[in-house]
Amino acid sequence: MDIKVNVREAPGDCYVVDLSGEIDVYTSPKVKDAIGELIDRGVYHLIINLEKVRYIDSTGLGVLIGGLKRVREHGGSVNLVCTNPQIKKIFDITGLVKIFGIFETEDAAMKALA
């Protein structure tokens, strides 16, 4: 089990972080490092694509919340792309749907950043 992280530049001072695999206590540090590195470089508008994520736990949610807190200090934002019903359910029951913008497609997430 592993997590794959791919970072790519998108239009409008925005970066997309593609995640693929499972985000748990073992793999979440890798995600945290990738997001932290972008923020350290001054990237404050992020889209995190969870379409290929099969599983996320509280440590993964913690990493996303931590990233959001950091970018908000600079007037930034984090939008999520998520279609997996089980993962959406986790965002629902934890109330994180009210904190993150969660979108069905990357296009929609990008438009919402603009």
Next chain:
Amino acid sequence: MNPAAERDAAAEIVELRVPCRAEWVALVRLATAAVANRLQFSIEDIEDVKLAVAEACTAVIQHAAHGEFIEVTCEAMPGALQVRVRDSGHAAGTQSLRLLDFEQARGAGLGVFLIRTLMDEVSYDVHPDSGTDLRMVKRLAGRPG
């Protein structure tokens, strides 16, 4: 209990003992999911059980005064699956995870909330010498509590 019945009953308990380290949580998750699948839980309920058990293991790894092992026992009950997660093998002078510490541990809140939300019953026993015993029950959909 006759020998055949005893064998059948024994076959409904699955025990797993893994090192108390993050890289082993995925194995616990997969094994628990396999047991829940065998008991014909729905895919959604299997995901709930997987997450709750993983959160319990994560809490032990992150917030307990590190024991050597995590012991997980999955037991088929009538219309339900009971999972027990225990931290064990504490070094001399260390303490096991206590409910109060767990609930109040910084960063543990979300994991505890998920366990309580996703499972139908959650309870703890704290044994000062042998560790904490977290018991969770998920009932098959439609079965009364």
